[in-house]
Amino acid sequence: MPIDAAKATSAEPRTTELAWDHKDVQLYHLGIGAGAATPEKAHPATDPDELRYTLESALHVLPSFATVAGGGMALAGGLSAPGIDVDLAAVLHGGQTVTVHRALPVGGRATQTSTVPAVYDKGKAAVIVLRSEVADDEGPLWTCDTQIFVRGEGGFGGERGPSARLELPDRAPDLSTERVIRPDQALLYRLSGDWNPLHADPEFAKLAGFDRPILHGLCTYGVTLKAVVDTVLGGEVARVRSYTTRFAGVVFPGETLRLRLWQEPGRVLVSVTAADRDEAPVLADTVVEHS
Numbered sequence: 001m002p003i004d005a006a007k008a009t010s011a012e013p014r015t016t017e018l019a020w021d022h023k024d025v026q027l028y029h030l031g032i033g034a035g036a037a038t039p040e041k042a043h044p045a046t047d048p049d050e051l052r053y054t055l056e057s058a059l060h061v062l063p064s065f066a067t068v069a070g071g072g073m074a075l076a077g078g079l080s081a082p083g084i085d086v087d088l089a090a091v092l093h094g095g096q097t098v099t100v101h102r103a104l105p106v107g108g109r110a111t112q113t114s115t116v117p118a119v120y121d122k123g124k125a126a127v128i129v130l131r132s133e134v135a136d137d138e139g140p141l142w143t144c145d146t147q148i149f150v151r152g153e154g155g156f157g158g159e160r161g162p163s164a165r166l167e168l169p170d171r172a173p174d175l176s177t178e179r180v181i182r183p184d185q186a187l188l189y190r191l192s193g194d195w196n197p198l199h200a201d202p203e204f205a206k207l208a209g210f211d212r213p214i215l216h217g218l219c220t221y222g223v224t225l226k227a228v229v230d231t232v233l234g235g236e237v238a239r240v241r242s243y244t245t246r247f248a249g250v251v252f253p254g255e256t257l258r259l260r261l262w263q264e265p266g267r268v269l270v271s272v273t274a275a276d277r278d279e280a281p282v283l284a285d286t287v288v289e290h291s
Contacts, residue, residue, distance in 0.1 A: 003083065003084055003085070003086065003119060003126050003128070003150070003153050003156065004082075004083035004084075005083070005119035005121075005126075005156065005158050006083070007082055007083030008081050008082060008083035008084050008116040008119055008128070009083075009116050009117065009118060009119060011081060011082040011083065011115075011116065013113045013114065013115050014081070014113070014114045014115075015111055015112065015113050015114075016070075016111070016112045016114065017070075017109065017110075017111060017112075018069055018070025018071075018109065018110045018111070018112050018134065019070050019108070019109045019110075020069050020070050020107060020108065021106070021107035022056045022059055022106050022107055024068075024069070024070075024107075024192070025059060025061050025065055025106055025107075026053075026054055026056065026059065027191060027192055028062075028065050028068055028192045028222070029053040029054060029062065029065075029226075030054065030188060031185070031188045031189035031190075031191065031192050031219060031222070032062075032064075032189065032219055032222035032223045032226055033179060033181075033182075033185070033223050033226065034050060034053035034054050034226070035050060035053070035054050036180070036182065037180075038177070038178075038179060038227075038230075039177055039178060040177065040230065040231060049230070049235045052235065053226075056106075059106050060103075060106075060237050060238075061103070061104040061105070061106060061237060062222065062225060062226055062229065062237050063098055063100045063104060063142070063225065063237060063240045063243060064098060064218075064221055064222040064225045064226075064243065065104060065222075066098045066100070066104065066134070066141075066142040066144055067096065067098065067144060067218050067221070067222075068192040068193050068194070068218070069104075069110075069134070070110070070112070071192075071193040081114070081116050081128075081130070083116075084116075084128060086150045086153060087152075090150055090151040090152055090153070090208075091148060091149070091150055091151075091196075092148075092149045092150075092151070092217075092247070093146070093147070093148065093149070093216075093217040093218065093247050094127055094147035094148060094149035094246065094247060095146070095147035095244070095245060095246040095247060095285075096144070096145070096146055096147070096217070096218065096221055096244070096245055096247075097144070097145040097146075097242065097243065097244035097245075098142055098143070098144055098242065098243050098244075099142060099143045099144075099145075099241070099242040100141075100142050100240055100241060100242065101139070101140040101141055101142060101143070102138075102139075102140075102141065103237070103238045104141065104142065104237075105136075108136055109136060110134050110135060110136040110141055111134070111135055111136070112132050112133070112134045113132070113133045113134075113135075114130060114131065114132045114133075115130070115131050116128060116129065116130055116131075117129050117130075117131050118159075118161065119158060120158060120159055120160060120161030121154050121155065121156055121157060121158035121159065121160060121161075122149075122154045122160060122161070123154045123155060123160075124151070124152065124154050124155070125149055125150055125151050125152065125153060125154045126149075126150045126153040126154050126156070126158075127147055127148065127149055127150070127161060128147070128148040128150065129145065129146070129147055129148075129161075130144075130145070130146045130147075130148065131143065131144070131145050131146075132144040132146070145244075147246075165284070165285055166269065166284070166285040166286075166287065168262060168269055168271060169262045169264075169269065171262075173260035173261055173262050173271075174261055174262055174263045175231055175232065175260075175261040175263075176258065176259065176260050176261070177227060177231060177258075177259050177261075178256050178257060178258050178259070178275060179223050179224075179227055179256070179257045179259065180256050180257075181215060181223070181251060181252075181253055181254060181255050181256070181257060182253065182254070183253050183254045184253065185215060185219065185253050186199040186200060186213060186214075186215050186216060186219065186253050187199075187200060189215075189216055189218075189219040190216065194216055194218065196216075198210075198213060198214060199213050199214060199215065199216050200213055201213065210250070212252060213252075213253070214250045214251065214252055214253075215250070215251040215252065215253055217247040219251075220247075220251050220257065220272065220282060220283060221243075221245055221283070223257065224245070224257075224259060224270060224272055224283060224286065225240070225243055225288065227259050228261065228268050228270060228288045231261070232261060232263060232268050232288075233290055239290045239291045240288060240289075240290050241289045241290055241291060242287075242288075242289045243287070243288050243289070244285070244286065244287050245270075245283045245284070245285060245286040245287075246283070246284045246285040246286070247282075247283065248281040248282060248283060248284035249274065249280050249281045249282045250282075251274060251282055252274075255274050255275070255276045255277070256274075256275040256276055257272055257273070257274065257275065257282060258272070258273050258274075258275040258279065259271070259272050260272075260273075266289060266290065266291075267287055267288060267289045267290065268287070268288045268290070269286065269287055270283065270286040270287070270288065271283070271284070271286070272284075272286065
C-alpha cells in the first residue's frame with residue numbers, strides 16, 4: 001500500500017533546521033494580500049497599519065507565517081514521512097491549526113520536529129495528520145497540526161478519526177467583509193515555498209480534476225487570519241493564540257472571498273465562502289483564539 005499507517009505513526013521524529021528573515025516575512029504577507037485594497041482600507045499601500053506587514057522598519061509577523069517559515073512546508077514534510085508514498089495529484093490540504101507559544105520573530109533560526117500522530121481511513125480517502133513543533137534557543141515558538149487529504153488511499157482498515165463540526169451561532173454575524181483574490185495571487189504565494197504545480201500549471205490542474213489552477217488553501221488561510229486581525233483584533237498579531245480551520249472547498253484566483261465573523265469571549269468564529277459561486281463553502285470549522 002502507498003500508505004503504511006503503522007510505519008508512519010511509529011517512525012522516529014524528524015528534525016529540520018529552519019531559518020528566515022524579514023524578506024521572507026514580507027513576501028509571505030504580500031502573498032496573502034498585504035498592501036491590497038479592502039473595504040476597510042481605500043489606500044492600503046501607505047496605510048500605517050498595513051505597513052506593519054510590508055515595511056521592514058515597522059514589521060510584525062502574522063502567526064500563519066508559521067506554515068511557511070524557513071521553507072519548512074508542513075504539507076511537504078508530511079508527504080516525505082516514512083511509510084507514505086502518494087501521488088501529488090491526489091493530495092489536498094484537509095485542515096490546519098497553528099498554536100502560537102510566543103510572538104513570532106521577524107527573523108531567526110529554529111528547529112522543527114515532525115511526527116505523524118495519526119493516519120485516518122475515510123473509506124475512499126486517507127487523512128494524514130502531521131505535527132510540527134518548532135523551537136529556538138529561547139524555547140517553543142509554535143506548533144502546527146496539518147491534515148492532508150489523499151484521494152483514493154483509504155480502505156486500509158484504519159480508524160476513521162474525528163468528524164465533529166463547529167456549529168456557528170444562530171444569529172447574524174457581527175461583521176462581514178470581502179477579500180479579492182488577485183489573478184496572480186497563487187503565483188506570488190507559491191514563492192514562499194509551496195511549489196505544487198496544482199496552483200500554477202493548467203495541465204497538472206486538469207490531472208487533479210480542476211479546469212484551471214486553484215489557490216493554495218494555506219493562502220486562503222493567511223488571507224482570513226489577516227482579515228480577523230485587522231478587523232477584530234486591532235491589527236495586534238501578538239493577540240492570536242491559535243488558529244484552526246477545515247478546508248471545505250477550493251478558491252480560484254480572481255474570485256472574491258466573503259468572510260462572516262462572530263465574536264465570542266476569547267475567540268472569533270469565521271465562515272468563508274466564494275462570493276462569485278453562490279457562496280460555495282471555502283473554509284469551515286474556523287476559529288481564532290485570542291487574548
